[in-house]
Amino acid sequence: MRIIPRKPAPSNSQTQPKSGGLPEDPVPLSLKDKNEMLSPYLDKNEDINKRDFTLGSDLKISARAVYLNQVVDNDALYRHVLDPLMHFPLTVQEGLTPALINVLANSGPSVGQVKTAATIKEIVQHIFDGLLVVLLDGYQEALVVDIHGGEFRAVDEPPGERTTRGPREGFIENMDINISMIRRRLRDPNLVVKKTMIGRRTRTPVAYMYIEDIASPEVVNNLRQRLDAIDVDGIVASGYIEQYLEKSPWSFFPQISSSERPDRLVAKLMEGRVVVIVHGTPLAFTVPTLALEFFQASEDYYERTIYGSITRFMRFVAFFLAISLPSIYISLFSFHPELVPFKLLLPVAQARSQVPFPVLIEVLIQEFIIQLTVESGLRLPGAVGQTVGVVAGIILGQAAIAAKLASPAVIIVISVTTIATFVMPSSGMLLASRILRLPLILICGAFGIYGFSLAWLLIVIHVCSLEDFQTPYYAPFAPIHLRDLKDSAIRAPLWLMNKRPQSLPVTNQTRQVKTHSDGRSDQ
Amino acid sequence: MSRMHQINSRQLMFILTGGQVGTAMLALPALLGKAAGQHAWVCILLGALVPLINLLVIENLGKRHLGSNMVQMFQALMGKVAGTICILVFAFYLIGATTVLLGVFARLIQLFLLPKTPLWVVVLLAMMCVIYAVSKGGRVVGRLNETLFFGLVLSMFFIVIPVYYSHDLTNLLPLGELDVGELLRGAFYTITTFAGAEILLVLYSQVDKPEEVKVAAMNALGLSVATYLIVAICCLLVFGAERMARFTWPGVTILKIAHVPVIERFEFYFLAIWVGIVLRRVINPSFAAALTLVQLFNMEERYNLLVLFLGVVVFVGAQFSPNTMGNQIIWNYFAISYLSIGFTFPLVLLLISLLRKGTVKANAKA
Numbered sequence: 001m002r003i004i005p006r007k008p009a010p011s012n013s014q015t016q017p018k019s020g021g022l023p024e025d026p027v028p029l030s031l032k033d034k035n036e037m038l039s040p041y042l043d044k045n046e047d048i049n050k051r052d053f054t055l056g057s058d059l060k061i062s063a064r065a066v067y068l069n070q071v072v073d074n075d076a077l078y079r080h081v082l083d084p085l086m087h088f089p090l091t092v093q094e095g096l097t098p099a100l101i102n103v104l105a106n107s108g109p110s111v112g113q114v115k116t117a118a119t120i121k122e123i124v125q126h127i128f129d130g131l132l133v134v135l136l137d138g139y140q141e142a143l144v145v146d147i148h149g150g151e152f153r154a155v156d157e158p159p160g161e162r163t164t165r166g167p168r169e170g171f172i173e174n175m176d177i178n179i180s181m182i183r184r185r186l187r188d189p190n191l192v193v194k195k196t197m198i199g200r201r202t203r204t205p206v207a208y209m210y211i212e213d214i215a216s217p218e219v220v221n222n223l224r225q226r227l228d229a230i231d232v233d234g235i236v237a238s239g240y241i242e243q244y245l246e247k248s249p250w251s252f253f254p255q256i257s258s259s260e261r262p263d264r265l266v267a268k269l270m271e272g273r274v275v276v277i278v279h280g281t282p283l284a285f286t287v288p289t290l291a292l293e294f295f296q297a298s299e300d301y302y303e304r305t306i307y308g309s310i311t312r313f314m315r316f317v318a319f320f321l322a323i324s325l326p327s328i329y330i331s332l333f334s335f336h337p338e339l340v341p342f343k344l345l346l347p348v349a350q351a352r353s354q355v356p357f358p359v360l361i362e363v364l365i366q367e368f369i370i371q372l373t374v375e376s377g378l379r380l381p382g383a384v385g386q387t388v389g390v391v392a393g394i395i396l397g398q399a400a401i402a403a404k405l406a407s408p409a410v411i412i413v414i415s416v417t418t419i420a421t422f423v424m425p426s427s428g429m430l431l432a433s434r435i436l437r438l439p440l441i442l443i444c445g446a447f448g449i450y451g452f453s454l455a456w457l458l459i460v461i462h463v464c465s466l467e468d469f470q471t472p473y474y475a476p477f478a479p480i481h482l483r484d485l486k487d488s489a490i491r492a493p494l495w496l497m498n499k500r501p502q503s504l505p506v507t508n509q510t511r512q513v514k515t516h517s518d519g520r521s522d523q
Numbered sequence: 524m525s526r527m528h529q530i531n532s533r534q535l536m537f538i539l540t541g542g543q544v545g546t547a548m549l550a551l552p553a554l555l556g557k558a559a560g561q562h563a564w565v566c567i568l569l570g571a572l573v574p575l576i577n578l579l580v581i582e583n584l585g586k587r588h589l590g591s592n593m594v595q596m597f598q599a600l601m602g603k604v605a606g607t608i609c610i611l612v613f614a615f616y617l618i619g620a621t622t623v624l625l626g627v628f629a630r631l632i633q634l635f636l637l638p639k640t641p642l643w644v645v646v647l648l649a650m651m652c653v654i655y656a657v658s659k660g661g662r663v664v665g666r667l668n669e670t671l672f673f674g675l676v677l678s679m680f681f682i683v684i685p686v687y688y689s690h691d692l693t694n695l696l697p698l699g700e701l702d703v704g705e706l707l708r709g710a711f712y713t714i715t716t717f718a719g720a721e722i723l724l725v726l727y728s729q730v731d732k733p734e735e736v737k738v739a740a741m742n743a744l745g746l747s748v749a750t751y752l753i754v755a756i757c758c759l760l761v762f763g764a765e766r767m768a769r770f771t772w773p774g775v776t777i778l779k780i781a782h783v784p785v786i787e788r789f790e791f792y793f794l795a796i797w798v799g800i801v802l803r804r805v806i807n808p809s810f811a812a813a814l815t816l817v818q819l820f821n822m823e824e825r826y827n828l829l830v831l832f833l834g835v836v837v838f839v840g841a842q843f844s845p846n847t848m849g850n851q852i853i854w855n856y857f858a859i860s861y862l863s864i865g866f867t868f869p870l871v872l873l874l875i876s877l878l879r880k881g882t883v884k885a886n887a888k889a
Contacts, residue, residue: 332791335636335637336636336791339787339788339790339791340787341786341787342787447637447640447648448636448637449636449791449794449795450632450636450637450645450648450798451648452795453794453795453796453797453798453799454648454649454651454652454798456799457652457798457799457802458651458652458655460667460670460671460799461652461655461656461659461663461667462655464659464663464666464667464670465659465663472666474666474670477669477670478665478666478667478669478670479531479533479534479665479666479669480533480669
């Protein structure tokens with residue numbers, strides 16, 4: 001495993017989380033008293049290293065370095081902090097002046113960030129944030145040195161959003177590396193990165209990024225307020241924050257879009273969205289979110305227009321099938337067989353005649369089996385998961401038909417539905433389609449095509465009602481923004497997308513000057 | 524103006540179209556065929572003159588009272604007591620129309636899709652959707668109408684396809700033999716189908732750009748007229764006036780003509796979309812009625828409760844609705860109530876507004 005140096009979020013006063021119950025008393029001058037005072041917070045943890053040493057080559061000052069094991073970079077600790085401090089040219093003539101601590105901070109450790117801390121709260125928090133704290137005898141202030149290190153997963157291809165033509169780089173669990181991946185692609189000085197910490201106990205670093213002259217200030221302020229309002233003891237992953245931000249938590253539909261790909265997020269930043277990156281999660285999410293985003297994939301824009309448009313349109317069809325196909329089958333064969341073409345009706349009816357269950361129960365059983373298979377396949381290791389899929393798909397299906405527990409038509413319907421479900425490029429909408437399918441099956445089992453229409457009407461009403469960060473979720477379909485339809489069910493050529501999406505609140509609408517295919521531009 | 528109910532002019536256009544196009548598109552060709560034969564489509568154009576005047580009157584009225592909602596307008600022009608009574612009559616008219624339409628819709632569903640399901644179940648399911656949509660406010664109703672308009676376009680596509688399989692252009696001829704009496708009778712039926720234009724009176728104050736209302740209203744009427752014309756002409760081309768008059772629901776019967784490979788018949792797809800289209804016809808006046816009552820009783824905070832209450836009223840009322848839309852009594856009832864309330868009220872208000880310009884301003888200030 002590659003070792004990647006990591007850096008913490010800044011811990012200035014603006015980014016401090018709500019009080020964690022630590023006293024804000026100043027620490028005493030004597031090192032012994034300091035140790036005693038800090039002992040209740042530090043001694044109970046065996047992963048906290050304490051290294052006593054003597055500071056200065058001539059005038060000796062007793063000092064103690066306190067740090068978390070395997071969180072700081074040991075090489076930097078010895079080479080760039082302890083060594084320079086131990087050999088610091090401190091003479092007896094200079095004495096123990098109050099300014100010494102500043103001199104040490106500026107000229108002592110040869111690493112990036114060095115600052116001071118003077119209260120118990122600050123010192124303890126810095127230690128647990130993964131910083132190195134150097135306590136000095138005779139000085140109230142302690143040196144705080146940022147030498148984060150340790151092991152992290154290397155940058156790799158994102159498993160959930162693979163492309164054939166796009167970049168192979170995906171986010172990892174380190175927030176700063178994720179930010180740097182975006183920075184490397186978007187070298188705009190107007191790209192603003194703001195950091196904060198959420199979680200009283202986890203103190204999880206969270207960053208939000210936006211392009212200052214594109215993103216709506218109202219959206220940025222709204223996001224900041226909502227992030228600041230999260231007062232919880234722990235944020236383990238970005239999914240926690242997404243749930244705190246979602247305006248309609250009981251909705252079936254995901255209202256915050258996330259991605260593992262920095263290239264995709266750069267495109268979203270340039271559309272005026274705000275990106276939120278949470279330390280410890282290999283993906284970032286964006287606000288405001290449109291339903292349409294869950295149908296878009298990076299590949300749509302990297303491939304030629306015609307291919308991008310066809311695949312995009314196919315996703316919409318797949319989403320409809322993923323939700324509706326079993327319910328349409330039930331409606332037709334339970335309620336309106338007269339509407340089925342005769343040549344199709346005959347073989348299906350023949351096969352169904354030996355199945356002891358009504359169509360609804362038959363579909364429900366198969367749907368239940370397939371949901372179990374999908375769940376087990378997702379949780380099991382790759383090869384085993386595939387095996388389970390094959391066993392369920394081929395063997396179980398064949399056995400069910402042979403045992404006359406299911407008709408071949410139902411097996412086909414459920415299989416096509418499952419395949420259609422996984423056409424979706426976003427896991428959020430994928431889950432929504434899996435969940436929505438069941439109520440549709442039940443309502444169509446009771447009311448046929450009438451139930452089907454009403455269920456879809458309810459879905460449309462619900463989707464129309466979703467709105468957050470001044471952005472209607474269902475735009476550009478409702479409210480209709482004709483300009484944005486260029487990048488909806490189809491994807492128009494990039495050189496036609498002169499403006500940013502009208503559906504999003506932005507301060508700068510122009511994306512490009514009109515460029516012709518022969519290279520001319522209407523500047 | 525509450526942001527919850529704010530709509531744009533495009534949404535207004537779709538709401539007005541949605542308020543005019545419903546179950547009638549299936550039944551109207553039969554009535555027109557009976558009344559005016561091959562001139563059925565001329566009746567639609569003639570009938571459209573009434574909603575045209577209605578929309579222009581309301582638009583003019585709204586322009587004269589910018590910033591006032593319907594309740595304020597009524598009370599300023601007619602005085603508090605008379606104004607309140609008129610608003611209540613208008614609201615009850617909208618509720619009544621909604622109730623009858625829902626009842627007709629439910630019976631149609633029974634007829635075509637669920638013959639064994641009790642009426643109250645069909646109505647209850649539809650009402651759940653209506654209540655849910657209306658409770659979300661004007662903005663959502665506007666967006667829903669935008670979305671469902673695409674459904675209307677698609678359903679028109681289904682109605683046009685059978686013409687390819689079977690049509691006779693001579694069914695539209697001869698054109699010269701016009702009987703004014705027949706035409707007027709047909710136009711009278713057509714007026715019924717355009718009832719729904721009057722909800723502009725309620726919605727005018729909710730539009731974000733009032734200067735765009737006129738164009739939106741005209742476009743809406745144009746779309747409604749085009750829809751009815753397409754259905755009537757397609758039915759004429761396929762069936763001819765005489766046969767068309769014999770069917771109760773020629774708008775559905777025409778779908779049986781086409782046998783497309785694989786899909787075979789369009790009814791399934793058409794009816795699936797049509798349910799949404801028709802429910803717009805119930806949702807839009809329901810929303811207008813709810814908004815009127817909320818403004819009248821100043822109960823913005825209890826909007827959802829009021830919507831629920833109205834939903835229950837409409838649900839109960841729909842149980843006692845008459846049997847089919849083909850019944851001419853229903854058409855007459857609709858036409859008369861629309862002409863006497865939906866059409867006359869705005870006209871009277873405009874006249875009062877013209878006559879009492881100075882007094883109105885004083886009332887508004889008070």
